[in-house]
Amino acid sequence: MIDLHLHTTASDGVLSPSALVERAFDVGIRILSVTDHDTMAGIDEASDAALARGMKFLPGVEITAVDNRKDIHMLAYFLENEEERLAPFLARQRSDRVRRAREMSKKLSEAGLSINIDEKILRCESTGGAVGRPDVANALLAAGHVASVQEAFDRFLGDGCPAYVPRKGMSPVQVVRVVTQVGGVTALAHPGLLKKDSLIPNLARKGLDAIEVYHSDHASSDEARYLRLSEEHGLAVSGGSDFHGAHHRRAKCFGKIGLPRQRFLVLIDRLKQAHKKVHGVVPLGFGL
Numbered sequence: 001m002i003d004l005h006l007h008t009t010a011s012d013g014v015l016s017p018s019a020l021v022e023r024a025f026d027v028g029i030r031i032l033s034v035t036d037h038d039t040m041a042g043i044d045e046a047s048d049a050a051l052a053r054g055m056k057f058l059p060g061v062e063i064t065a066v067d068n069r070k071d072i073h074m075l076a077y078f079l080e081n082e083e084e085r086l087a088p089f090l091a092r093q094r095s096d097r098v099r100r101a102r103e104m105s106k107k108l109s110e111a112g113l114s115i116n117i118d119e120k121i122l123r124c125e126s127t128g129g130a131v132g133r134p135d136v137a138n139a140l141l142a143a144g145h146v147a148s149v150q151e152a153f154d155r156f157l158g159d160g161c162p163a164y165v166p167r168k169g170m171s172p173v174q175v176v177r178v179v180t181q182v183g184g185v186t187a188l189a190h191p192g193l194l195k196k197d198s199l200i201p202n203l204a205r206k207g208l209d210a211i212e213v214y215h216s217d218h219a220s221s222d223e224a225r226y227l228r229l230s231e232e233h234g235l236a237v238s239g240g241s242d243f244h245g246a247h248h249r250r251a252k253c254f255g256k257i258g259l260p261r262q263r264f265l266v267l268i269d270r271l272k273q274a275h276k277k278v279h280g281v282v283p284l285g286f287g288l
Contacts, residue, residue, distance in 0.1 A: 002259040004033040004058065005075060005212065010042035010081035010127070011062075012134040014245030017042035021049035021057075027255025031161035031264065033060035033240070035075055038093035040083035041128035047081065053093045054134045058060045061086070063179070064093065065172040067199065070159075072172045073189035075212060075238060076179040077267070079283055093169065094130050096256035099132045107163040108140070108156065133157050155286060172199065173206045177229025185271045185279035186199070187238040197229065205232035209270055214239025214260075216253035236267040 007013035008020050015023060017034060024032050029096050032055065035045040043059045046244075050057035059081045067070040091232045098121055117139050124131045137152035146152045156163040166283070170178070172188075179186045187210035191197065202212065213226040214237075239259035242250050259267070272282045 001027070001029045001255060002031040002264050003029045003240040003243070003254075003257070003262065004031075004060065004077065004238050004264075005062070005215070005242045006032060006034050006037070007062075007242070007244045008034055008038055008042040008046065008127070010039050010236040011036035011130040012132050013245060014243060017046035018049040020243075021046050021055065024255075025053050025055060029055070029255060029258070031056040031058070033058040034085055035062040035240075036061040037062050037130045037132055038064060038090055038097060039128055039130040040081065040086065040090065043081045043083060048204050059083075061090070063090075063165060063175050064169060065175045066159075066167050066169040067172055067196070069166045070194075070196070071190065072196070072199070074172060074175045074179075074192065075185070075187040075189045075210075076184045077184070077238075077271055078173075078184040078220060079271060082184060086178070089178055094124070094128075096168050097131050098125070100167060101133075101136055103165040104133070104136050104157065104163045105139075107165070108136075108145075111139065111162060113143070113145045113156070113163075115143050115145070117237055136163075172203055172208075176203065176207045180207055180274065182280070183275040184218045185236070185267070185274050187212050187236075187267075190215045190217060190242065191220045191226055197225075200233060200235075201231055204235055208235060209274070210236040210238045210239045210267055212240070213263075214257055216241050216243075216257050237263040238267060239263070 008017045040061050047057045059078045061076050063074045104185045121131050137149040140146045140152040176186045189212045211226050211230045241253045241257045243254040276282050
């Protein structure tokens with residue numbers, strides 16, 4: 001099994017990087033990528049854990065772009081840990097996450113719904129982790145203001161809700177450029193949730209490498225549509241469960257949703273070309 005979309009405690013997952021790798025191994029995953037939101041803080045720990053179990057590991061990150069006030073998630077993959085090269089960019093991404101979380105907290109407080117988000121923010125700032133809306137939702141839950149995380153989003157944090165705060169950030173095309181400049185490849189994440197297929201032709205012309213076709217929230221009709229679009233625009237294919245933890249609705253797909261091997265080989269070939277174009281050589285040790 002190949003799963004290229006996984007989250008850890010470095011962002012909004014519930015398992016540490018090493019614990020996630022152990023759980024992945026137990027469910028039959030043998031090739032994986034950790035793709036935390038706007039941070040690569042968990043990459044080294046996950047990579048070491050994967051190596052110890054004889055698994056193949058692909059460094060990754062899920063970057064949030066913005067298009068017309070709407071979040072666009074972009075999965076970036078690398079052959080090596082590019083955290084140092086991406087540090088200034090990812091730091092700006094995380095800084096906006098902190099701004100957003102604090103503004104949402106302020107709106108909630110003004111509505112009589114006080115929460116404690118500062119502890120999570122301080123922990124993320126000290127470790128290079130990323131805070132996000134799920135953390136605000138969990139704070140609402142912990143304070144007893146809602147009965148579930150989903151209720152927090154439905155009543156307060158979703159687009160158009162009282163405490164919603166829009167994100168600021170780069171466009172999807174700008175994110176593609178940033179990733180390309182360090183030798184990585186970029187995939188449009190879970191487009192079936194995004195429902196903005198009109199973005200794909202322009203992104204493909206501007207250097208997008210792949211579409212995430214296989215995802216826990218994609219129906220078979222979504223997979224067929226995005227396979228067709230990937231072929232029409234000369235794009236590779238990615239896939240993964242988007243696992244966050246046992247509490248999450250996608251937990252049932254962990255170890256069951258993934259990228260077919262032949263599709264993975266196409267994506268890796270494109271990644272090797274992108275890496276070589278920037279770095280001159282392809283690192284040893286990623287033979288398949």
